[in-house]
Amino acid sequence: MIKIEIDGKLVETERGSTVMDAAHKAGVYIPHFCYHKKLSIAANCRMCLVEVEKVPKPLPACATPASDGMKVHTHSELAAKAQKGVMEFLLINHPLDCPICDQGGECQLQDIAVGYGGGVSRYTEEKRVVMSKSVGELISTNEMTRCIQCTRCVRFGQEIAGVMELGMANRSEHSEIMSFVNSTVDSELSGNMIDLCPVGALTSKPFRYTARSWELSRRKSVSPHDGLGAPLAIHIKNNKVARVVPVENEDINECWISDKDRFSYEGLNSAQRLTKPMLKQDGKWLEVEWATALEYVANGLHQISGSAGAEQIAALATPHSTLEELYLLQKLLRGMGSGNIDTRTRLSDFSADGKQAGAPWLGMPIAEINQCDRFLIVGSFLRKDHPLLAQRIRQAVKNGGEANLVHSSDDDLLMPVANKAIVVPSEILNVLAQVLKALAEEKQATLSADVQQAIGKVNVADSARAIAHSLADGKHAAVLLGNFAQQHPQASQISVICEQIAFLSNAKFGYLGEAANSVGAYLADAVPFAGDGHGMNAAEMLAKPRKAYLLLNVEPELDMHDAQQAMSAMRSADMVVALSAYKHHATEYADVLLPIAPFTETSGTFINTEGRAQSFKGAVKPLGEARPAWKVLRVLGNLMDVSGFDYDSSEAVRDEALDTAQMASKLNNHISGVPLQLNSAATVADLQRVSDVPIYYADAVVRRADSLQKTHDAASPCIILHGNELQKLGVQCGDLVTVKQGDASVSLAVAMDDRLPQGVARVAAGHQATSTLGAMFGTITVERA
């Protein structure tokens, strides 16, 4: 530690840190534009010039290393003159269009010009003009004349997003920020560039001209999308969500949010919102009063449970629902005498149910990812499923870590991947067995007899040995299971083997939670093996169709593992009650639609993948007659005469559902009693389906966010094959082919990706175009159309 004096304040700072860091510690503000704590130092705006004693010229605080005994003056005559001069230069080419600029009122250039600039401009010559550009549907680059060339957006792309999509072309006065030949900015983190831009050059396209920053009221909330649970600030105008920006939390999102978190608010104001309860009578949908709708539901459920038994009633919910909603849903079901409740709608292997020691979670705090130096990522479309966790892994790899990947698809993770094994889905377990075997040999460890027996005969391939070596080499390793691994038909065995790998490499073992409340769903007991343990899981409920289904936020054709089976179960049911914020496909098969409030219109709690419970309040009033789902379920509980449904706040529900003191002990990834049974190396002639859930189709809100739906990531799904498979079929890229799975077939365009293993067909799930197909895994046939 060294001591340095800033404006007379003595501060201790680390050796190697800068004057800017020290000033931050001392609580002294130095004006700046290009400096950002999370980005590399550019020192190109020169706004942070300060006076350092015994140095004849002012120095940029962001790029000057602090040294022992240094005396810095940020407000001295020299510093103030330098800052004023820089400000005058920066404003020379900056247009005076603040009255029509979206950044007005929250603009660093405005603020600093007032604080540190002169009152008048001496510049009378022509200002330069930069032509507007188009970089896609999310970021507006219409007024690039406003740019002050701080290059924060460029450095963000290079360093955080991992892909340099914007750059500074040309030289000196002609230099301007642009993308390569008008290409779009496709990063899933691109919206952060809007926050980073200190002026109004990069602004939010969906938000543009809808509000001024001083008209907005701000409410804290939590992202309902991926498992990270990023804290959000919801900005509201006229009881409507106007935009969403991040709230900083170093332990969760640092200062970023993904584009899904940022722009999906458009879905909240969608025209598809359901605003009145609806009943189907004689094949026609009627808008009815809440009381009528709820009585109808209660009567229907009473009748079915009376005549056919309560076990004929089943409930499915998405893990994007709040803890309170899930808790009340399971309480209602169990109160009626049915244990058929599940939130794991996209999973297919439930053989570990009841054998888990606790709720599957990340296995460590999110922030610890940055400290890890070895990763084994199993079955994950990492960047799209977990944009900000991927960002943390990217930083760890940049700091000398090694990432290893076992997966059925080789999408660019925008980070160096040390070793990878890209195999067909049915081979994943075998590859992991090879890694385990190689690791045991390397560590000279003895495995338990049954594991030894199961993996004894596998031949270790070089790639698996390399992965094992990489893991054994690290000090802080992490083995992480992605969504694909969790949805895999052998998910339980994959978990067991990964736990062994983690144990041998002294690694943290974790699940990357699919949704905002994947952990919360377990803790709310919204799983069939909780309670008395006699319930059907999501797959059984569909395989043995029930007479009544309660759907909470679920759109079966998009959210279920086997959309085909789900839809046939829905169609054959006597009664389907859809609790949804949207008027969706359920109009085809449901009997009642109950409008419920999305996350901005209700209070609730999400428990993110690291097991952090975050409660939030409603930011705006529910739209129309929509009501928070916990209230709807409470009334249903009362109508069904289930005891213990007398809550007067969602906090009361949460306190009953969640014992915060016990919470940490309920998070446990250990599985016992699942036997290992490796696949015999039977060659399958058919193609195996590999399904991702595209980032902007993953939940109900984002599916209806218009701007996100126009991005590259939301393009209608193709069937993607290895080049050799294309040749075998005799088709070209772009041709339409018939894709058959189960009883259904759809027509899709073909795309080629030679990074895919041969023998697989990648067909996205979660999209209307593929919603009639069957399970997310399994065989699929492709024929020329």
Next chain:
Amino acid sequence: MLSEQIQQLVNRELKKYPADQKQSAVMSALRFVQDEKGWISTDDMADVADFLGMAKMAVYEVATFYHMYNLKPMGKTTLTICTNLSCTLCGAEDTVAYLKTKLGIGLGEVTADGKYGLREGECMGTCKDAPILAINNKKLCGRLTNEKIDQILAELDKS
């Protein structure tokens, strides 16, 4: 795809740099492209980016930053006249004017037969020979007079 010949040349350049610093060869790679094609298209930049494992935009930044890269076709022979201070003091403006009338084109333009392109350039570091022009960025001709320019063009016409 970069041509076989360019790839070979770039691979030779790459040996000068650490294996994980392939982008160090970007300027040479762009130069090889220009030597072969006379100019660098954005497709070529994308090819260079792929070959060196760089972002396309990063190559674009380099190609647009340096003056000697031609970003549009500049004829078979590009004549670049220095118009910086020393050359201007020694009559570069007259040189430009003479070349403009002689070739019938303005700065940044190419003759109709595609033979000559005319460009304004930055200091080439041989101010003692001002005014200067460079032929295809490879050969410098100094102490230019109208007669000398005629002579240079006559020789170029022959080749």
